[in-house]
Amino acid sequence: MTGVRYLGGLQALELTAFDQLMRLRPAEPPDSRLLLVTITDQDVQQQDAQERRGASLSDRALAQLLEKLRPHQPRVVGLDLYRDFPIDPASGLEAQLQQVPQFVAVCEVGEGGGTKPLAGIPSERLSFSDLPIDPDGVVRRQILGMAAAPTSFCVTDTAFSFRLAQRYLAAQGIQTTRDATGTVQIGETRFPQLRPDSGGYHQLDALGYQVMLNYRAVHPPADQVTLGEILSGALDPQLADLVRDRIVLIGTVASSFKDYFLTPYSQADPMQKLPGVVIQAHMTSQLLSAVLNQRPLLQSLPNWAEIIWIWGWTTLGGALVLVCRSPLSIGLAGVGAILLLGGISYGGLLQGLWLPLIPAAIGLVISSSAGTAHRLIYLITYT
Numbered sequence: 001m002t003g004v005r006y007l008g009g010l011q012a013l014e015l016t017a018f019d020q021l022m023r024l025r026p027a028e029p030p031d032s033r034l035l036l037v038t039i040t041d042q043d044v045q046q047q048d049a050q051e052r053r054g055a056s057l058s059d060r061a062l063a064q065l066l067e068k069l070r071p072h073q074p075r076v077v078g079l080d081l082y083r084d085f086p087i088d089p090a091s092g093l094e095a096q097l098q099q100v101p102q103f104v105a106v107c108e109v110g111e112g113g114g115t116k117p118l119a120g121i122p123s124e125r126l127s128f129s130d131l132p133i134d135p136d137g138v139v140r141r142q143i144l145g146m147a148a149a150p151t152s153f154c155v156t157d158t159a160f161s162f163r164l165a166q167r168y169l170a171a172q173g174i175q176t177t178r179d180a181t182g183t184v185q186i187g188e189t190r191f192p193q194l195r196p197d198s199g200g201y202h203q204l205d206a207l208g209y210q211v212m213l214n215y216r217a218v219h220p221p222a223d224q225v226t227l228g229e230i231l232s233g234a235l236d237p238q239l240a241d242l243v244r245d246r247i248v249l250i251g252t253v254a255s256s257f258k259d260y261f262l263t264p265y266s267q268a269d270p271m272q273k274l275p276g277v278v279i280q281a282h283m284t285s286q287l288l289s290a291v292l293n294q295r296p297l298l299q300s301l302p303n304w305a306e307i308i309w310i311w312g313w314t315t316l317g318g319a320l321v322l323v324c325r326s327p328l329s330i331g332l333a334g335v336g337a338i339l340l341l342g343g344i345s346y347g348g349l350l351q352g353l354w355l356p357l358i359p360a361a362i363g364l365v366i367s368s369s370a371g372t373a374h375r376l377i378y379l380i381t382y383t
Contacts, residue, residue: 014200146208251277
């Protein structure tokens with residue numbers, strides 16, 4: 001089992017099992033430190049097409065949105081939209097950006113040069129929004145940082161979610177450091193880096209500094225309002241409570257812009273994807289919750305411990321044949337052992353530990369089946 005797993009033969013099954021356990025977790029409340037401002041298809045249609053210049057949000061609409069948000073003192077404002085064109089001087093956006101020092105913008109590192117950042121944003125408020133995608137198209141990881149490509153227009157080494165969390169926590173005096181081993185630490189919370197063979201992965205492209213994404217078990221992960229609701233004044237009475245001292249993430253959910261991704265929650269319905277800005281909210285919430293609420297981060301066992309784990313369950317399967325005398329009792333005991341294995345794996349995930357469920361289960365079944373077959377052959381031969 002260890003050999004098959006090492007060669008990558010079980011990765012697809014292990015990731016599927018991981019997704020299933022993630023979907024079984026109990027619901028969590030939305031993160032009250034975040035607010036999602038989404039741009040819908042209707043919001044796009046209500047803007048002047050020439051002012052939008054092919055984007056989902058025009059300079060004028062963004063300026064109006066910032067003007068609405070600024071009096072209510074958001075702690076951080078993050079724009080999860082690429083804007084690699086000059087600011088329209090008539091829009092008033094440049095003046096608004098100068099009055100919102102907590103504004104964070106994104107650009108794409110990507111191949112082929114990426115995209116240029118929004119003009120006038122200093123490097124300490126710039127970030128990349130690239131998402132790590134697994135071979136099956138699912139987003140299960142997040143990047144905290146990676147070296148900027150020398151040929152890229154996007155010159156930043158910090159991920160969008162990490163930048164938002166850093167600025168939010170810095171306002172509370174919580175700083176980011178790296179220890180002697182290079183592990184990122186925010187306050188007292190350490191973020192162990194993914195290995196190429198972490199958990200069920202095989203030869204993972206672990207570029208940059210990556211961690212597993214422990215999605216918040218609620219959708220959306222925070223309060224969500226639309227651009228139109230804010231600009232129309234419909235939310236004016238409660239806007240202060242929604243915005244004050246929060247991280248405000250702005251991004252599109254318009255289907256025409258196709259900024260949608262598969263997540264562990266999409267497997268029940270392959271067409272159910274999450275917008276990029278919502279995934280960024282999950283990522284930001286994970287960082288804040290780990291530091292401020294000690295919510296578990298997802299980790300895996302070291303290689304030697306995984307081998308012992310798989311060996312132990314495989315040995316248990318053989319031991320059942322020695323203890324139980326009939327094929328029926330062996331089968332019932334085997335089912336009980338599988339249920340116990342699943343329960344322990346589920347409990348481990350709730351505590352932030354990704355255990356090798358599939359190889360342990362296969363090893364248990366094969367060893368118990370082989371033992372049972374051996375006993376039956378022996379009985380047939382000598383009775």
